[in-house]
Amino acid sequence: MKIKELISELQDFYLLSARGLLVAVKKPFYLKDMIEQMDYAGAGSFVIIFLVSIFTGMALSLQLSAELSSLGLKMYTGKVVGISIIREIGPVTAALVYAGRVGSGIASELGSMILGHQIDSLRVFGVDPLKKLVTPRILSSIIMLPVLTIIGDVVSLCGGYYIAVFVSHQSGTFYWSSIRDVLTFENVFAGSVKPFIFGYLIACISCYMGLSTKGGSKGLRKSTTRAVVVSIVMIIVSDFILTRILLYVLGFSV
Template identity: 40%
Template sequence: MKVLEDAGRGTTNAFAYAGGVAELFADALRFIVGLRIRVGATVDQAYLLGVQSVSIVILTSLFTGMVFSLESAVQAVQYGVGNLVGGLVAFTAARELGPMLSAVVVAGRTGAAIAAELGSMVVTEQIEALQSLGLSPTRMLVVPRLLALLIMLPLLTVLADIISIIGGMWVAGIYAHISQESFITSARSAVPFEDVLKGLFKSAVFGVIIAIIGSYQGLRTRGGAAGVGKATTGAVVTSIILIFIFNFALSYVLFAH
């Protein structure tokens, strides 16, 4: 009986969570559609959440591009298809590596920051203070973060795409003696611009996931410092799981047909 009870409670909680997230997203959309946007706060958040993530995105995408090239370039040359390495790296970067890597890195850094900040505001009554002043926490806090990530994550993805391709090209040159011209020509021919745009669309969706999950986890924080810790962990774990699930779904819809 207890197993059934636990399963029932878990299912109810999962639906309640999904409903809460959907409600928060709908509330945020209402403000965005009504153009009730705080531009200054959005720019601040774009800097804090986006610009300050540049270095970590550069590092992760550079090394991932390099590893990808390292694993593939030498063997590709052995099989006589070294001229395809650029295309392979660029193809993977634009469709998967760039959007996924930057999203996962930003979820770890920024999703946690959003949940921790809003969670701290809950436990110090600052959210209630906003409400008592007749201000909506969604408009004041969630919308700027949502818009900031919606804009900044695709830009970070462009950066990740470029950096991983450069890293891959450098390693391909050193270890497999593939010339830059060959690498770039292959990359250009393998990745249509449409694929790059689809990759950026994916990253915009991931930006929404990170902002909404981080905000929702933060705003439902209960129980002091321990609650903030839980909210932060929950935001990162849930965001990353959803990013993987949505990545599969979006890849299926955008690229498989």
């Protein structure tokens, strides 16, 4: 029975994920809803992404400076910080923050709409809830998470710079030139593909969890928690899979 339920849930999830994206090309276009979602997801997440990124960059730079100093390789701090942030830490950190803030918001909003019969009202009025509610959230996540990731990367590198120059007493010019060296097509491509996938995953998971809410406020709590937990796990798992694929595609030897 449990396996049957799981398969049925997965099937519903795949259908929602695929249809949510495919109906984006069909009329009507809910542009106003999408802009509203972009504002909530993007502008609303800016401060928290800024804070998390700057401290992540500073902590990473601090750790690496300490470790590399003992090996006499302190001048590589910029390079290692750059590669780590652009390829891995930046996209994952931004996605985790996004899942916590925006994913939970999507799930709880849609969940309360289910419980309050608002989704039923939409259906009665002949409006496709998937097109009206899910598609704008998927599209806004696919657009805004990469933007937030770029902002987060820049802020993290600045945080790393502050530690490298003012705490570890390295050359600022050398730090930035190391960063410039790692801004190759391969590294930038590897870091910029991930946020699109993460954004899509977070939006689909959160919408699905929200729309499958049942059982009052307890059910809403459960679906919101599930949305965040499943999103976080999927970010980490898909990050590993994507890293493996990208390293292979871009010709890196492991």
